[in-house]
Amino acid sequence: MLKASLEYLHPQGDHSFLLRSFGPEAFDAPYHFHTAYELTYITGGRGKRYIGSHQDNFGPGDLVLIGPDIPHCWKLEPTDSSDAGAIVVHFSEDTLGPTLLAKTEMEAVTKFLERAKIGIYFTAPISDQIGKRLDSLARETEFYRFTGLLEVLQQLSDDVTCTVFSQQDTVAIQPRASQQRISPVFAYLVENYRSKVSLEEAASLAHMTPQAFCKYFKKTTRKTFMETVMEYRINYAAQQLIQTEKPVSDISFQSGFSDVSFFYRTFKRKMKLSPLNYRRRFMLH
Structure with a gap:
């Protein structure tokens, strides 16, 4: 039976988050969900992205942050697959820690993550700036990669041009039991x-x-x-x-x-x- 599959994410060793680059094969992933936040920057390729019940076109420079447990996938157009790629960050509130998130200095980021639970879409120039920063983070040492993630979240929280996905257009605001019932239906729609x-x-x-x-x-x-x-x-x-x-x-x-x-x-x-x-x-x- 087709359903939105649960993806298990395991940072290597004692690392607190995942930062990875993917090629065209990543876009074959089915409609799925996980318990982490996901920040996805598209480096190449065009197609449709499906987040909850929301759907839209995507292309190079597309930047989206979605919250935990939101079913999602990106589907490429066959003619735009050769140079397709993405930089993806997976992190949780545990990455930052409840003590740190409760501090005054993190107030903007904490409020931003709450808004991001149903999904936020960013456009240029902020998306391009973040894309370049994510690319550079991959070459940093562990400490500067972590502080770089904090900088990225702070920069995104300051952006006033971002678009929060409508609550009417997502299954994310449903109680967990309702999500588990409706998600397989949207997985079926996405594929058929x-x-x-x-x-x-x-x-x-x-x-x-x-x-x-x-x-x-x-x-x-x-x-x-x-x-x-x-x-x-x-x-x-x-x-x-x-x-x-x-x-x-x-x-x-x-x-x-x-x-x-x-x-x-x-x-x-x-x-x-x-x-x-x-x-x-x-x-x-």
Whole structure:
């Protein structure tokens, strides 16, 4: 049964956090979660990132911090895989220690980490600055790597241009029991929304009847199950319209729609523009 898998993270020796660089293989990771904070800087490659129920495009310079237990994954576009890479930091509140976090000097960082529990997205110039700093930290000794992490967190906490993911768009604010029930459903959506999606299969992943599942899903996400499926498909189609020159009909089928006319109507209702006009708007910029 498909589900959001738990990843176990073990810093080497007595190290307090993990700092690693990854190539294209890292983007094959399934929709998963862990008990650590994760700071991810994308060095190359483009695709879709999925955090809780939130989805968005990513590319070089993308910087995201997410809190513990939030299911997530990054999926590459096949045409953008050769130079794909990321620098990833995993740390916990134990990394800093409750005594240190309680100090006045750490007040901004402590509040920042609380905000980050549902996810925060950063853009240039701060994302590029942090990306360069993370790259340099890999060559530091253990002590300066640790103090460098503190500097990075302080710098991020000072950024006023960051975007906190909407609580409405994430499963992170759900109680643990509800997270365990809804996460397999989003794992199923992430892997299957571009093909055939079955309400019955999604309901079975949540151990519910289809009728009970529909009520539960809307109460939890404030959207119906099919609204969420269509949102995933339309967002993927929008990405393809901007980043490729594929015919609209091909994009329609590759996004999970079996009827081009229905795709046109759904896209226009969601994006307020037809697929062709949406593409033309971005070609002008």
